[in-house]
Amino acid sequence: MGETASVSSSTTPQPAAREEPVNYGPPEEGIFKHISKFIPYFRDARNVLVFKLDVMLLAWMFLAGIMKEMDQSATTQAYVSGMRESLNLYGNELVEFNTFFSIGYALGLVPGQLIQTRFRPSIFLPLCEMSWGLLVLFTYKAPNAQTIFGLRFFLGLFSSAFWPSVVALIFNWYTPAELAVRVACFTVCDVAGAMFLGALQAALFRDMNGVHGYAGWQWLFLIAGAVTVGQGLIAFVTVPDSPSNTRALYLTENEKRLARERMGDSGVTTSKRIPAKLLRAKIRKLLVHPVTYFFLFSFAFSAWAHRANSYFVLYLESIKDAAGNRVYDTYHVNILPLGGYALQIVTNVGLNWLSDWKHWRWQISVFSAAAHGICLAVLCGWPSDHKVILAFYFLTYATNAGSPSLMAWMAEILRKEPEARSIIVAMTVTTVYVGHATIPLGAFRVADAPRYPIGFPLTTSFTVATILVQLGMLWWHRRHPEIADYGYEKPSNAHGSDEENPKLGDNETVVSGPDSKAAQVTGSREV
Numbered sequence: 232m233g234e235t236a237s238v239s240s241s242t243t244p245q246p247a248a249r250e251e252p253v254n255y256g257p258p259e260e261g262i263f264k265h266i267s268k269f270i271p272y273f274r275d276a277r278n279v280l281v282f283k284l285d286v287m288l289l290a291w292m293f294l295a296g297i298m299k300e301m302d303q304s305a306t307t308q309a310y311v312s313g314m315r316e317s318l319n320l321y322g323n324e325l326v327e328f329n330t331f332f333s334i335g336y337a338l339g340l341v342p343g344q345l346i347q348t349r350f351r352p353s354i355f356l357p358l359c360e361m362s363w364g365l366l367v368l369f370t371y372k373a374p375n376a377q378t379i380f381g382l383r384f385f386l387g388l389f390s391s392a393f394w395p396s397v398v399a400l401i402f403n404w405y406t407p408a409e410l411a412v413r414v415a416c417f418t419v420c421d422v423a424g425a426m427f428l429g430a431l432q433a434a435l436f437r438d439m440n441g442v443h444g445y446a447g448w449q450w451l452f453l454i455a456g457a458v459t460v461g462q463g464l465i466a467f468v469t470v471p472d473s474p475s476n477t478r479a480l481y482l483t484e485n486e487k488r489l490a491r492e493r494m495g496d497s498g499v500t501t502s503k504r505i506p507a508k509l510l511r512a513k514i515r516k517l518l519v520h521p522v523t524y525f526f527l528f529s530f531a532f533s534a535w536a537h538r539a540n541s542y543f544v545l546y547l548e549s550i551k552d553a554a555g556n557r558v559y560d561t562y563h564v565n566i567l568p569l570g571g572y573a574l575q576i577v578t579n580v581g582l583n584w585l586s587d588w589k590h591w592r593w594q595i596s597v598f599s600a601a602a603h604g605i606c607l608a609v610l611c612g613w614p615s616d617h618k619v620i621l622a623f624y625f626l627t628y629a630t631n632a633g634s635p636s637l638m639a640w641m642a643e644i645l646r647k648e649p650e651a652r653s654i655i656v657a658m659t660v661t662t663v664y665v666g667h668a669t670i671p672l673g674a675f676r677v678a679d680a681p682r683y684p685i686g687f688p689l690t691t692s693f694t695v696a697t698i699l700v701q702l703g704m705l706w707w708h709r710r711h712p713e714i715a716d717y718g719y720e721k722p723s724n725a726h727g728s729d730e731e732n733p734k735l736g737d738n739e740t741v742v743s744g745p746d747s748k749a750a751q752v753t754g755s756r757e758v
Contacts, residue, residue, distance in 0.1 A: 239646045243661070249254075251484075251485075251488070253485060253488050253489050253492055254276055254485050254489075255275065255276050255277065255489075256274065256276065257273070257274040257275075257276070257481070258273070258347075258483070258485075260274060260483055260638065260655045261483060263279050267279075271394025271433075274288035276485065276489055277489065277493065279486070280482070280486045280489055280490060280493075281405075283481055283482065283486070284405070284471075285413075286479050287469045287471075287479075288400065288404065288469055288470070288471060289401075289413060289416060289417070289483060291400075291462070291465060291466060291469040292397045292400070292415060292417045292420070293416060293420045293423075294420075294462060295360065295393070295397075295420075295426065295459075295462045295466070296393075296397070296417060296423075296594075297420050297423050297424040297620070297749070298364075298424070298425060298455065298458055298459045298462055299363075299390055299393055299394075299420075299424070299459075300420065300423075300428070301428045301431070301455050302363060302364070302367045302386065302390065302391065302423045302425065302426060302455055302459055304385070304424070304425065304428055304454070305367060305370075305381065305389050305428070305452060305455050306325070306327065306328045306329075306332075306370070306435060306575075307328075307329075307381065308358055308369075308428055308451060309448035309449075309450075309451055309452065310328075310448075311518065312327050312436050312447055312448045312451070313436070313440075313446050313447060313448045317446060318373070318374070318375060318376065318450070320376055324376045324379075325468060327376070327380065328376075328379055328383050329383075330668075331380045331381075331383040331384040331387070331577050332359075332383040332384065332386060332387040333664060333668050334384060334387065335383070335384040335385060335388035335389075335391070336387035336388070336391045336409075336664060337387075337391075337661050337665065338387075338388060338390030338391075338393045339388040339389070339392060339397065339663050340392075340660055340661045340664075341654060341657045341658060341661065342658040343355075343391055343392030343395070343396065343433070343657065344360075344392070344395055344396070344399070344653045344654050344656075344657045345429075345510075345594055346392075346655070347396060347399075347502075347653070348502075348504065348510055348711050349504065351472050351476075351621060352396055352399075352400065352472055352630025353466070353467065353470040353471065353472045353478070353479075354467075355392065355396075355709055356392065356393065356396055356461070356466055357463045357464065357466035357467045357470065359389045359392050359393065359463075360384075360389075360390075360393065360459060360463035360466055361428075361459075361460050361464070362389040362462030362463075363385075363389040363459065364385045364456050364457070364458075364459030364462070364463055365441070365456065365460060366382050366385055366389070366456075366459075366743045367371070367382075367386065367452055367455050367456035368452060368455075368456025368457060368460070369382065369452075369456070369460075370382050370452040370456070371445065371449040371450075371452040371453050371456075375578075376636060385744075392406070393558065393658040394656075394660060395446050395653055395657040395660055396653070397417060397651070398414065398638060398656050399415055399502065399649070399653035399656065400416065400470070400471075401413050402499075402642045402647065402649070402652050403474065403494070403499075403501045403502055404474065404490065404494075404501075406493060406494065406497040406499065406647070407497055407499070407590075407639070407642070407643050408587055408590070409587060410585070410587065410635075410639035410642060410643075411583035411586040411587045411592070411595075411635045411636045411638075411639040412580060412583045412584040412587050412635070413581045413585075414635035414638050415580050415582075415583035415585065415632070416580060416633040417582075418579065418634060418635055419423045419447050419575065419576045419579050419580065421574055422575050423572075423576065425529070426569055426573075426574065428672040430566030431451070431454075435447045435448075435450045435451055435454070436448075440649075449689060458716060460471035462515060464647065466536030467480075468480060468481070471503045471553075471696050472488070472502075473502040473649075474490040474491045474501045474610055475491065475501050475502070475503040476493055476503060476504075477490070484578055496645075497646075498646055498672075498715065498716065499646045499647075500646065500649055500718070501649055501652070502646045502647070502649040502650070503649075504550075504560075505650070506726060509529045510650060513648065513650050513651060513719065514650075514654065516651075516719045517648070517651040517654060517655060517719075520651075520719065521704075521707055522644055522645060522707070522708075522714070523651075523658070524702070525701075525704035525707065526637070526641045526655060526659065526704065526713075527624055527655065527658060527659045527701055528600055528696070529596075529637060529665050529700040529701045529704065530634060530637055530695075530697075531659060531662045531666060532586045532693045532696040532697035533538070533596075533600055533633060533634060533680065533694075533697040533698065534634070534636070534663045534666070534667075534695070535663070535666045535667070535670055535690065535695070535699065536600070536603060536604075536607070536659070536690045536693035536694045537603065537611070537631050537670075537690075538667065538670070538671065538690065539572065539627060539683075539686065539690040540597075540624060540627040540628060540631075540673070540685060540713065541608070541671075541675075542562055542570050542675055542680065542681070542686075543567075543571065543624050544568060544678045545625065545677075545681055546620070546680070546681040547559050547563070547564045547567055548564055549567075549680065549681045550617050558617075570625065571624070571625050571627075571628035571755070572628065574627040574628045574629045575629065575631050575632075578628075578629045578630075578631075578632045579631065579635065581608060581632075581634040582595050582599065582636075583595065583632065583635045583636055583639075586635070586636040586639065587639075587669065588696075591636070592637070592639055592640035592643070593636075593637075593640060593701055593702075594699055594706050595632065595633060595636040596636045596637040596640065596718060597633070597698055597701055597702070598633075598698050599630050599631070599632045599633030599636075600630075600633055600694050600698050600701070601694070602626075602630040603627060603630035603633075603694050604691055604698070606623045606626045606627045606630060606693060607627070607687055607690050607694060608626070608691055609623045610623055610627075610687045611687040611688050613682050613689055636753065637701070638656070640704075641714060642700065644708055644714060644715055645714070645718065646718075647716070647718030647719075648718045648719060651718075651719070654676055665722040670689070671686075671695045673685065673737050674689045674690075674752055
């Protein structure tokens with residue numbers, strides 16, 4: 232077992248004096264006071280706190296993420312369900328709808344995180360969610376494409392704050408041993424949203440078309456927008472800000488103190504309002520820091536590599552039997568990818584639960600990328616048997632599990648830099664979005680479907696690139712383990728390489744400093 236260095240930090244503020252000690256035993260107030268009498272699990276206040284966070288915060292994140300995915304994709308679903316004919320959209324309008332959304336989204340990502348260094352997320356996020364919900368709702372009355380262009384731009388602008396902000400909330404409230412599986416539970420909401428949207432639009436087109444004079448595609452905007460506004464109202468209650476300044480009504484005073492203590496014991500600095508001068512200094516440092524670019528490029532290469540299965544439906548449409556007839560009709564073309572989505576959800580949550588349990592961050596991320604690369608290499612060769620192609624297409628969904636572990640790894644490395652964590656995630660999502668908007672134009676042209684002689688080799692190279700960059704981050708972190716204890720403010724007497732810390736094992740993370748009393752991540756588990 233590796234040794235844990237214990238050093239003092241001049242950059243980490245001492246915990247404020249508490250009027251009352253934290254109660255770790257059974258809850259003394261609220262409904263859990265009674266539940267704990269029958270369920271032993273809830274006799275530990277820490278278990279009650281995590282349960283409340285999962286039910287209130289994580290569940291809201293998941294449902295709001297589903298609605299965000301639906302809101303973003305509703306225009307495409309509406310376009311193929313009657314909006315094209317209703318508004319005479321026979322040009323390139325659908326592509327332009329997505330372009331205007333992407334412009335707004337890219338412009339809002341980083342500013343949205345900077346705004347939350349001055350304003351509470353519990354106010355900012357609900358207002359953003361309600362705003363984009365209203366924009367979606369009002370799309371049902373859009374008379375022409377030009378109106379939708381404006382609505383889509385502002386939809387992208389207001390919704391851009393959501394994804395990186397939610398990840399930042401997870402970083403602020405969950406300890407390193409809890410991170411990856413929670414991030415995975417949130418990130419699969421995109422997949423769940425895609426699954427649900429198709430089913431909802433089919434039902435609306437069948438059952439609501441013409442009701443009260445509105446077409447089925449108009450009902451999609453009305454319902455999706457109204458539900459999103461409702462989700463925004465709920466967010467005023469569910470978003471707890473940071474442990475350092477939370478006003479969450481569903482947490483008792485003891486649980487708020489416990490939240491601050493357990494994050495401090497894990498060596499994690501949580502978000503709080505800082506002077507503008509200090510924020511500018513932190514931004515300058517993150518812009519030149521190696522971890523920023525190790526994470527940004529490893530995440531971006533991984534995300535771009537996983538675009539390969541976005542064209543699965545085109546392959547299904549292209550499969551023909553010996554007589555030249557399509558093997559799969561339109562119904563099955565739409566249904567078969569749902570199996571891939573379900574597989575992605577199961578493997579994502581399962582592997583990242585393992586990541587938390589064993590503290591396998593880079594191992595899970597690199598393994599997933601390597602497995603994905605093998606699948607893509609097979610598709611590059613394009614086997615003659617369509618069943619083999621089908622099987623490896625499905626496996627590309629199963630190997631999309633590395634990103635949550637990668638984010639958890641970055642959060643552990645920058646555990647002392649909450650502002651940097653959220654801004655780096657926003658920068659990374661911006662980069663990914665730019666790639667998603669440009670790479671398919673040359674790599675996945677419709678004329679090249681379904682073999683994609685450029686797309687599959689390119690995405691295979693992306694998997695190699697993300698593995699190399701992640702191994703580079705592993706090498707750098709082993710030489711600079713002190714960043715987990717001090718953040719960007721490294722004291723002159725801190726050790727700076729793994730040669731000076733010879734007993735630091737492969738899976739060990741140093742957790743020390745004045746706010747790290749008990750938690751030591753040693754070997755593959757937290758003790």
